[in-house]
Amino acid sequence: MxxxxxxxxxxxxxxxxxxxxxxxxxxxxxxxxxxxxxxxxxxxxxxxxxxxxxPSDIATAGQQRQFVLDRETKxxxxxxxxxxxxxxxxxxxxxxxxxxxxxxxxxxxxxxxxxxxxxxxxxxxxxxxxxxxxxxxxxxxxxxxxxxxxxxxxxxxxxxxxxxxxLLGIGIAIWAVIHWSLRPVLQISESLATRAPLDLAPLPERGLPDEFTPLVRAFNQLMARLAQALQHEREFLGEAAHELRTPLAALLAQAQVLQHAGDRDEAREALEHLIAGIERTSRLAQQLLDAARVDAGGAATRAEDIDLALVVGMVADEFELVALRGGQSIELDAEQAPVHGDIDDLGILVRNLLDNALRHGHAGTRVRLTTRLERAGKTRMATLIVADDGPGIPDGENERVFERFYRAGNGHRSQGIGMGLSLVERVVASHGGQLRCGAGLDGRGFGVEIRLPAAAGSAPQPERIQ
Known part of the structure:
Protein backbone atom coordinates (compact mmCIF):
# COMPACT_ATOMS: atom_id res chain seq x y z
CA MET A 1 0.00 0.00 0.00
CA PRO A 55 -73.25 1.41 20.72
CA SER A 56 -74.29 1.46 24.30
CA ASP A 57 -76.76 -1.44 23.71
CA ILE A 58 -74.57 -4.52 23.48
CA ALA A 59 -77.21 -7.13 24.28
CA THR A 60 -77.33 -8.45 20.74
CA ALA A 61 -73.66 -7.61 19.86
CA GLY A 62 -71.81 -10.51 18.30
CA GLN A 63 -75.07 -12.22 17.19
CA GLN A 64 -75.75 -10.25 13.98
CA ARG A 65 -74.71 -11.34 10.58
CA GLN A 66 -71.43 -9.89 9.35
CA PHE A 67 -71.03 -7.82 6.22
CA VAL A 68 -69.21 -9.30 3.28
CA LEU A 69 -67.13 -7.44 0.63
CA ASP A 70 -68.14 -7.81 -2.98
CA ARG A 71 -64.64 -8.94 -3.96
CA GLU A 72 -61.64 -10.64 -2.43
CA THR A 73 -59.33 -8.16 -0.72
CA LYS A 74 -55.63 -8.20 -1.29
CA LEU A 167 -20.22 5.45 -0.33
CA LEU A 168 -19.39 3.65 -3.56
CA GLY A 169 -20.19 6.77 -5.57
CA ILE A 170 -18.15 8.96 -3.23
CA GLY A 171 -15.24 6.48 -3.42
CA ILE A 172 -15.28 6.55 -7.22
CA ALA A 173 -15.44 10.34 -7.18
CA ILE A 174 -12.54 10.56 -4.70
CA TRP A 175 -10.46 8.15 -6.78
CA ALA A 176 -11.13 10.20 -9.91
CA VAL A 177 -10.24 13.48 -8.17
CA ILE A 178 -7.04 12.03 -6.72
CA HIS A 179 -6.04 10.60 -10.09
CA TRP A 180 -6.77 13.93 -11.76
CA SER A 181 -4.84 15.84 -9.08
CA LEU A 182 -1.79 13.57 -9.35
CA ARG A 183 -1.74 13.54 -13.13
CA PRO A 184 0.93 16.33 -13.31
CA VAL A 185 3.11 14.28 -10.96
CA LEU A 186 2.73 11.21 -13.18
CA GLN A 187 3.61 13.32 -16.21
CA ILE A 188 6.78 14.50 -14.47
CA SER A 189 7.64 10.90 -13.59
CA GLU A 190 7.17 9.83 -17.21
CA SER A 191 9.26 12.78 -18.38
CA LEU A 192 12.09 11.83 -16.01
CA ALA A 193 11.97 8.21 -17.16
CA THR A 194 12.59 9.24 -20.77
CA ARG A 195 15.33 11.78 -20.07
CA ALA A 196 18.92 11.40 -21.12
CA PRO A 197 21.29 10.40 -18.28
CA LEU A 198 22.94 13.86 -18.06
CA ASP A 199 19.82 15.94 -18.73
CA LEU A 200 19.56 18.08 -15.57
CA ALA A 201 17.03 20.60 -16.87
CA PRO A 202 14.59 21.80 -14.17
CA LEU A 203 11.20 20.16 -13.88
CA PRO A 204 8.11 22.24 -14.67
CA GLU A 205 6.38 23.58 -11.55
CA ARG A 206 3.30 24.93 -13.30
CA GLY A 207 0.08 23.02 -12.76
CA LEU A 208 1.35 21.02 -9.80
CA PRO A 209 -0.70 20.68 -6.61
CA ASP A 210 0.44 23.10 -3.92
CA GLU A 211 1.56 20.17 -1.75
CA PHE A 212 4.02 18.96 -4.41
CA THR A 213 5.40 22.34 -5.51
CA PRO A 214 7.96 22.66 -2.63
CA LEU A 215 9.19 19.12 -3.34
CA VAL A 216 9.67 19.80 -7.06
CA ARG A 217 11.23 23.20 -6.33
CA ALA A 218 13.73 21.60 -3.93
CA PHE A 219 14.42 18.90 -6.52
CA ASN A 220 15.07 21.58 -9.14
CA GLN A 221 17.48 23.31 -6.78
CA LEU A 222 19.27 20.00 -6.31
CA MET A 223 19.35 19.52 -10.08
CA ALA A 224 20.88 23.00 -10.44
CA ARG A 225 23.58 22.15 -7.90
CA LEU A 226 24.24 18.85 -9.66
CA ALA A 227 24.47 20.64 -13.00
CA GLN A 228 26.91 23.12 -11.53
CA ALA A 229 28.95 20.31 -9.97
CA LEU A 230 28.91 18.40 -13.24
CA GLN A 231 30.09 21.51 -15.08
CA HIS A 232 32.89 21.91 -12.57
CA GLU A 233 33.86 18.30 -13.05
CA ARG A 234 33.92 18.75 -16.80
CA GLU A 235 36.09 21.82 -16.41
CA PHE A 236 38.24 19.95 -13.93
CA LEU A 237 38.74 17.02 -16.28
CA GLY A 238 39.54 19.35 -19.15
CA GLU A 239 41.99 21.40 -17.09
CA ALA A 240 43.52 18.31 -15.49
CA ALA A 241 43.96 16.63 -18.88
CA HIS A 242 45.57 19.77 -20.24
CA GLU A 243 47.81 20.26 -17.21
CA LEU A 244 48.85 16.63 -17.18
CA ARG A 245 49.47 16.55 -20.92
CA THR A 246 51.77 19.57 -20.77
CA PRO A 247 54.19 18.30 -18.09
CA LEU A 248 54.16 14.79 -19.55
CA ALA A 249 55.11 16.19 -22.94
CA ALA A 250 57.80 18.28 -21.26
CA LEU A 251 59.07 15.22 -19.39
CA LEU A 252 59.28 13.29 -22.65
CA ALA A 253 61.11 16.16 -24.33
CA GLN A 254 63.60 16.55 -21.47
CA ALA A 255 64.17 12.80 -21.40
CA GLN A 256 64.93 12.86 -25.11
CA VAL A 257 67.29 15.82 -24.63
CA LEU A 258 69.00 13.95 -21.81
CA GLN A 259 69.27 10.87 -24.02
CA HIS A 260 71.00 12.82 -26.80
CA ALA A 261 72.97 15.22 -24.61
CA GLY A 262 76.39 16.08 -26.12
CA ASP A 263 78.18 16.95 -22.89
CA ARG A 264 77.74 16.81 -19.13
CA ASP A 265 76.51 20.41 -18.80
CA GLU A 266 73.73 19.85 -21.32
CA ALA A 267 72.84 16.56 -19.62
CA ARG A 268 72.79 18.21 -16.17
CA GLU A 269 70.49 20.99 -17.41
CA ALA A 270 68.18 18.50 -19.05
CA LEU A 271 68.13 16.42 -15.86
CA GLU A 272 67.27 19.46 -13.74
CA HIS A 273 64.36 20.27 -16.05
CA LEU A 274 63.29 16.65 -15.93
CA ILE A 275 63.31 16.62 -12.10
CA ALA A 276 61.36 19.88 -11.97
CA GLY A 277 58.80 18.46 -14.35
CA ILE A 278 58.46 15.31 -12.29
CA GLU A 279 57.96 17.41 -9.14
CA ARG A 280 55.30 19.52 -10.83
CA THR A 281 53.51 16.41 -12.16
CA SER A 282 53.71 14.76 -8.75
CA ARG A 283 52.28 17.86 -7.09
CA LEU A 284 49.47 17.98 -9.65
CA ALA A 285 48.69 14.30 -9.13
CA GLN A 286 48.62 14.83 -5.36
CA GLN A 287 46.21 17.74 -5.74
CA LEU A 288 43.95 15.61 -7.91
CA LEU A 289 43.95 12.86 -5.27
CA ASP A 290 43.28 15.41 -2.51
CA ALA A 291 40.40 16.91 -4.51
CA ALA A 292 38.87 13.46 -5.01
CA ARG A 293 39.14 12.76 -1.28
CA VAL A 294 37.61 16.07 -0.19
CA ASP A 295 34.82 15.90 -2.78
CA ALA A 296 33.94 12.37 -1.63
CA GLY A 297 32.92 13.80 1.77
CA GLY A 298 32.73 11.72 4.91
CA ALA A 299 34.91 14.03 7.00
CA ALA A 300 32.32 14.05 9.78
CA THR A 301 32.43 10.25 10.13
CA ARG A 302 36.24 10.28 10.33
CA ALA A 303 36.46 13.24 12.71
CA GLU A 304 38.35 13.01 15.99
CA ASP A 305 39.88 15.42 18.48
CA ILE A 306 43.24 16.57 17.13
CA ASP A 307 45.63 19.38 17.99
CA LEU A 308 45.93 21.71 14.99
CA ALA A 309 49.42 22.71 16.16
CA LEU A 310 50.64 19.11 15.76
CA VAL A 311 49.27 18.95 12.21
CA VAL A 312 51.01 22.24 11.38
CA GLY A 313 54.26 20.97 12.89
CA MET A 314 54.21 17.74 10.89
CA VAL A 315 53.49 19.53 7.60
CA ALA A 316 56.20 22.12 8.32
CA ASP A 317 58.70 19.28 8.82
CA GLU A 318 57.72 17.83 5.43
CA PHE A 319 58.43 21.12 3.66
CA GLU A 320 61.59 22.03 5.56
CA LEU A 321 63.89 20.58 2.91
CA VAL A 322 61.90 22.23 0.09
CA ALA A 323 62.22 25.60 1.81
CA LEU A 324 65.96 25.21 2.38
CA ARG A 325 66.53 24.23 -1.23
CA GLY A 326 64.72 27.37 -2.40
CA GLY A 327 66.49 29.65 0.02
CA GLN A 328 63.25 30.19 1.96
CA SER A 329 62.41 29.84 5.66
CA ILE A 330 59.48 28.49 7.63
CA GLU A 331 58.65 30.07 10.98
CA LEU A 332 56.43 28.21 13.42
CA ASP A 333 54.51 29.95 16.21
CA ALA A 334 52.11 27.25 17.30
CA GLU A 335 50.07 27.19 20.48
CA GLN A 336 47.86 24.22 21.23
CA ALA A 337 44.59 24.52 19.28
CA PRO A 338 42.44 21.37 19.69
CA VAL A 339 39.78 20.87 17.02
CA HIS A 340 37.35 18.09 16.13
CA GLY A 341 38.09 17.12 12.54
CA ASP A 342 39.60 14.74 10.02
CA ILE A 343 43.37 14.75 10.40
CA ASP A 344 43.93 13.88 6.73
CA ASP A 345 41.73 16.73 5.49
CA LEU A 346 43.39 19.14 7.91
CA GLY A 347 46.75 17.97 6.60
CA ILE A 348 45.58 18.71 3.04
CA LEU A 349 44.53 22.18 4.19
CA VAL A 350 47.89 23.07 5.80
CA ARG A 351 49.92 21.36 3.06
CA ASN A 352 48.25 23.35 0.26
CA LEU A 353 48.62 26.66 2.10
CA LEU A 354 52.31 26.07 2.80
CA ASP A 355 53.00 24.72 -0.69
CA ASN A 356 51.27 27.73 -2.23
CA ALA A 357 53.37 30.15 -0.18
CA LEU A 358 56.71 28.43 -0.93
CA ARG A 359 56.04 27.70 -4.58
CA HIS A 360 55.09 31.25 -5.46
CA GLY A 361 57.69 32.90 -3.24
CA HIS A 362 61.20 33.86 -4.22
CA ALA A 363 64.51 33.24 -2.51
CA GLY A 364 64.53 34.77 0.95
CA THR A 365 60.75 34.51 1.39
CA ARG A 366 59.59 33.91 4.95
CA VAL A 367 56.49 31.85 5.69
CA ARG A 368 55.04 31.97 9.18
CA LEU A 369 52.51 29.45 10.50
CA THR A 370 50.62 30.48 13.64
CA THR A 371 48.04 28.54 15.65
CA ARG A 372 46.23 29.66 18.78
CA LEU A 373 42.99 29.21 20.66
CA GLU A 374 40.74 32.28 20.92
CA ARG A 375 37.38 33.10 22.43
CA ALA A 376 34.60 34.39 20.14
CA GLY A 377 31.74 35.32 22.43
CA LYS A 378 30.70 32.18 24.26
CA THR A 379 32.51 29.84 21.88
CA ARG A 380 36.16 28.99 21.42
CA MET A 381 37.78 28.99 18.02
CA ALA A 382 41.06 27.43 16.88
CA THR A 383 42.88 29.89 14.61
CA LEU A 384 45.46 29.06 11.92
CA ILE A 385 47.34 31.83 10.12
CA VAL A 386 49.67 31.19 7.18
CA ALA A 387 51.37 34.38 6.03
CA ASP A 388 54.38 35.14 3.80
CA ASP A 389 56.28 38.20 2.60
CA GLY A 390 56.43 37.05 -1.01
CA PRO A 391 55.12 38.84 -4.10
CA GLY A 392 51.48 38.53 -3.03
CA ILE A 393 48.55 38.75 -5.46
CA PRO A 394 46.95 41.66 -7.33
CA ASP A 395 44.52 43.87 -5.40
CA GLY A 396 40.91 42.82 -5.76
CA GLU A 397 41.70 39.13 -6.30
CA ASN A 398 41.90 38.06 -2.66
CA GLU A 399 38.51 36.36 -2.69
CA ARG A 400 38.76 34.89 -6.19
CA VAL A 401 41.91 32.92 -5.48
CA PHE A 402 39.77 30.37 -3.60
CA GLU A 403 37.61 29.69 -6.63
CA ARG A 404 38.17 26.34 -8.25
CA PHE A 405 40.49 26.49 -11.31
CA TYR A 406 41.15 30.19 -10.76
CA ARG A 407 44.74 31.38 -11.14
CA ALA A 408 45.94 34.91 -10.45
CA GLY A 409 47.06 36.75 -13.55
CA ASN A 410 50.22 38.46 -12.41
CA GLY A 411 52.52 35.73 -13.65
CA HIS A 412 54.06 34.48 -10.46
CA ARG A 413 50.98 32.52 -9.50
CA SER A 414 50.20 31.09 -12.90
CA GLN A 415 51.54 27.59 -12.20
CA GLY A 416 49.20 24.71 -11.37
CA ILE A 417 45.54 24.42 -12.17
CA GLY A 418 44.15 26.57 -9.39
CA MET A 419 43.07 23.76 -7.09
CA GLY A 420 45.19 24.22 -3.98
CA LEU A 421 43.36 27.14 -2.38
CA SER A 422 39.95 25.87 -3.54
CA LEU A 423 40.70 22.66 -1.64
CA VAL A 424 41.50 24.77 1.42
CA GLU A 425 38.12 26.49 1.22
CA ARG A 426 36.24 23.20 0.89
CA VAL A 427 38.03 21.65 3.86
CA VAL A 428 37.24 24.72 5.97
CA ALA A 429 33.58 24.55 4.92
CA SER A 430 33.35 20.83 5.74
CA HIS A 431 34.64 21.57 9.26
CA GLY A 432 32.23 24.46 9.82
CA GLY A 433 34.99 27.07 9.88
CA GLN A 434 35.59 30.56 8.52
CA LEU A 435 38.25 31.77 6.08
CA ARG A 436 39.57 35.16 5.10
CA CYS A 437 42.69 36.43 3.34
CA GLY A 438 44.68 39.62 3.05
CA ALA A 439 48.20 40.97 3.32
CA GLY A 440 50.98 38.79 4.69
CA LEU A 441 54.01 39.55 6.87
CA ASP A 442 54.92 43.21 7.45
CA GLY A 443 52.13 44.34 5.13
CA ARG A 444 53.53 42.42 2.18
CA GLY A 445 52.90 39.09 0.52
CA PHE A 446 49.79 37.05 1.11
CA GLY A 447 48.13 35.79 4.29
CA VAL A 448 45.27 33.42 5.08
CA GLU A 449 43.46 33.20 8.42
CA ILE A 450 41.30 30.17 9.20
CA ARG A 451 39.06 29.83 12.25
CA LEU A 452 37.69 26.40 13.18
CA PRO A 453 35.39 25.46 16.09
CA ALA A 454 37.51 24.26 19.00
CA ALA A 455 37.08 20.78 20.38
CA ALA A 456 34.61 20.47 23.25
CA GLY A 457 36.14 21.13 26.66
CA SER A 458 39.24 22.83 25.25
CA ALA A 459 40.79 25.83 26.95
CA PRO A 460 43.59 28.21 25.94
CA GLN A 461 47.06 26.73 26.60
CA PRO A 462 50.24 28.78 26.89
CA GLU A 463 52.47 26.00 25.55
CA ARG A 464 54.10 26.80 22.19
CA ILE A 465 55.66 24.62 19.53
CA GLN A 466 58.72 26.21 17.95
Missing amino acids: RALRTRLLIALAAVLLTAWSGWFAIQYRDMMARQDGEANGMLRSIAEQLLLSL PVNGKFAALGFQVWEHGTQRRLVSSRPAPEHAMVPDFADGFSQTTIAGVPWRVFAISDTQHRVQVQTGVPEAALRAELKRWFNASLLTAVSL
Missing part, protein backbone atom coordinates in the same frame (compact mmCIF):
# COMPACT_ATOMS: atom_id res chain seq x y z
CA ARG A 2 2.69 2.45 -1.04
CA ALA A 3 0.63 4.27 -3.69
CA LEU A 4 -0.45 7.71 -2.50
CA ARG A 5 -3.79 7.38 -4.28
CA THR A 6 -4.56 4.13 -2.48
CA ARG A 7 -3.57 5.59 0.89
CA LEU A 8 -5.72 8.68 0.38
CA LEU A 9 -8.66 6.63 -0.82
CA ILE A 10 -8.45 4.20 2.09
CA ALA A 11 -8.03 7.03 4.61
CA LEU A 12 -11.00 9.00 3.26
CA ALA A 13 -13.12 5.86 2.95
CA ALA A 14 -12.27 4.90 6.54
CA VAL A 15 -13.27 8.37 7.77
CA LEU A 16 -16.53 8.34 5.81
CA LEU A 17 -17.34 4.77 6.87
CA THR A 18 -16.65 5.54 10.52
CA ALA A 19 -18.77 8.69 10.41
CA TRP A 20 -21.59 6.92 8.60
CA SER A 21 -21.48 3.93 10.96
CA GLY A 22 -21.77 6.23 13.96
CA TRP A 23 -24.61 8.16 12.36
CA PHE A 24 -26.38 4.96 11.30
CA ALA A 25 -26.13 3.47 14.81
CA ILE A 26 -27.66 6.62 16.29
CA GLN A 27 -30.41 6.61 13.66
CA TYR A 28 -31.12 2.93 14.24
CA ARG A 29 -31.57 3.41 17.98
CA ASP A 30 -33.70 6.47 17.37
CA MET A 31 -35.79 4.57 14.83
CA MET A 32 -36.35 1.71 17.26
CA ALA A 33 -37.44 4.10 20.01
CA ARG A 34 -39.67 6.01 17.60
CA GLN A 35 -41.25 2.82 16.25
CA ASP A 36 -41.98 1.58 19.77
CA GLY A 37 -43.65 4.87 20.58
CA GLU A 38 -45.61 4.92 17.34
CA ALA A 39 -46.73 1.29 17.79
CA ASN A 40 -47.94 1.96 21.33
CA GLY A 41 -49.71 5.11 20.24
CA MET A 42 -51.32 3.33 17.30
CA LEU A 43 -52.62 0.49 19.48
CA ARG A 44 -54.02 2.90 22.04
CA SER A 45 -55.58 5.20 19.47
CA ILE A 46 -57.30 2.34 17.63
CA ALA A 47 -58.60 0.86 20.88
CA GLU A 48 -60.00 4.21 22.02
CA GLN A 49 -61.65 4.87 18.64
CA LEU A 50 -63.23 1.40 18.62
CA LEU A 51 -64.54 1.86 22.13
CA LEU A 52 -66.05 5.22 21.31
CA SER A 53 -67.64 3.77 18.15
CA LEU A 54 -69.50 0.99 19.99
CA PRO A 75 -53.52 -8.61 1.82
CA VAL A 76 -51.85 -5.42 3.00
CA ASN A 77 -48.12 -5.52 3.57
CA GLY A 78 -46.58 -3.98 6.64
CA LYS A 79 -47.27 -3.91 10.30
CA PHE A 80 -50.93 -2.83 9.84
CA ALA A 81 -51.72 -6.11 8.01
CA ALA A 82 -51.10 -8.06 11.21
CA LEU A 83 -53.02 -5.63 13.46
CA GLY A 84 -55.81 -7.31 15.38
CA PHE A 85 -58.53 -6.12 17.73
CA GLN A 86 -61.21 -7.70 19.93
CA VAL A 87 -64.17 -6.41 21.92
CA TRP A 88 -65.15 -8.42 25.01
CA GLU A 89 -68.01 -8.14 27.47
CA HIS A 90 -66.99 -8.02 31.09
CA GLY A 91 -68.62 -10.46 33.38
CA THR A 92 -69.65 -12.99 30.75
CA GLN A 93 -66.32 -12.65 28.90
CA ARG A 94 -68.27 -12.95 25.69
CA ARG A 95 -66.47 -11.85 22.51
CA LEU A 96 -68.54 -9.21 20.82
CA VAL A 97 -66.36 -8.10 17.90
CA SER A 98 -63.09 -9.49 16.48
CA SER A 99 -60.88 -8.76 13.47
CA ARG A 100 -59.47 -11.39 11.12
CA PRO A 101 -55.83 -11.37 12.41
CA ALA A 102 -56.94 -11.57 16.03
CA PRO A 103 -56.92 -15.01 17.71
CA GLU A 104 -60.03 -16.84 18.95
CA HIS A 105 -59.18 -16.35 22.60
CA ALA A 106 -58.62 -13.10 24.42
CA MET A 107 -55.34 -11.39 23.67
CA VAL A 108 -55.27 -10.21 27.30
CA PRO A 109 -56.48 -13.28 29.26
CA ASP A 110 -56.71 -11.46 32.59
CA PHE A 111 -58.60 -8.51 31.01
CA ALA A 112 -56.29 -6.01 32.69
CA ASP A 113 -56.26 -2.55 31.12
CA GLY A 114 -53.06 -1.08 29.70
CA PHE A 115 -50.06 -2.25 27.69
CA SER A 116 -48.68 -5.76 28.04
CA GLN A 117 -46.59 -8.39 26.31
CA THR A 118 -48.12 -11.77 25.56
CA THR A 119 -47.45 -14.87 23.52
CA ILE A 120 -50.02 -16.07 21.03
CA ALA A 121 -49.40 -19.33 19.22
CA GLY A 122 -45.76 -19.10 20.19
CA VAL A 123 -45.40 -15.60 18.70
CA PRO A 124 -44.74 -12.55 20.92
CA TRP A 125 -47.46 -9.88 20.68
CA ARG A 126 -47.68 -6.34 21.93
CA VAL A 127 -51.26 -5.62 23.13
CA PHE A 128 -53.27 -2.80 24.67
CA ALA A 129 -56.59 -3.11 26.52
CA ILE A 130 -59.06 -0.38 27.54
CA SER A 131 -62.49 -0.58 29.23
CA ASP A 132 -65.41 1.84 29.33
CA THR A 133 -66.17 3.85 32.42
CA GLN A 134 -68.96 1.46 33.48
CA HIS A 135 -66.67 -1.50 33.01
CA ARG A 136 -69.11 -3.24 30.70
CA VAL A 137 -66.84 -3.87 27.67
CA GLN A 138 -63.15 -4.02 26.97
CA VAL A 139 -61.38 -3.36 23.66
CA GLN A 140 -58.12 -5.22 23.05
CA THR A 141 -55.72 -4.32 20.23
CA GLY A 142 -52.47 -6.04 19.40
CA VAL A 143 -49.79 -6.54 16.81
CA PRO A 144 -47.06 -9.23 16.54
CA GLU A 145 -43.57 -8.05 17.48
CA ALA A 146 -42.32 -9.74 14.29
CA ALA A 147 -44.38 -7.32 12.20
CA LEU A 148 -42.77 -4.36 13.95
CA ARG A 149 -39.29 -5.82 13.50
CA ALA A 150 -40.01 -6.60 9.85
CA GLU A 151 -40.89 -2.94 9.29
CA LEU A 152 -37.65 -1.91 10.99
CA LYS A 153 -35.71 -4.46 8.91
CA ARG A 154 -37.14 -3.06 5.67
CA TRP A 155 -36.04 0.42 6.71
CA PHE A 156 -32.62 -0.89 7.68
CA ASN A 157 -32.10 -2.69 4.36
CA ALA A 158 -33.22 0.31 2.33
CA SER A 159 -30.99 2.66 4.33
CA LEU A 160 -28.02 0.30 4.08
CA LEU A 161 -28.39 -0.06 0.33
CA THR A 162 -28.64 3.70 -0.09
CA ALA A 163 -25.62 4.31 2.13
CA VAL A 164 -23.49 1.69 0.35
CA SER A 165 -24.43 3.19 -3.01
CA LEU A 166 -23.51 6.66 -1.78
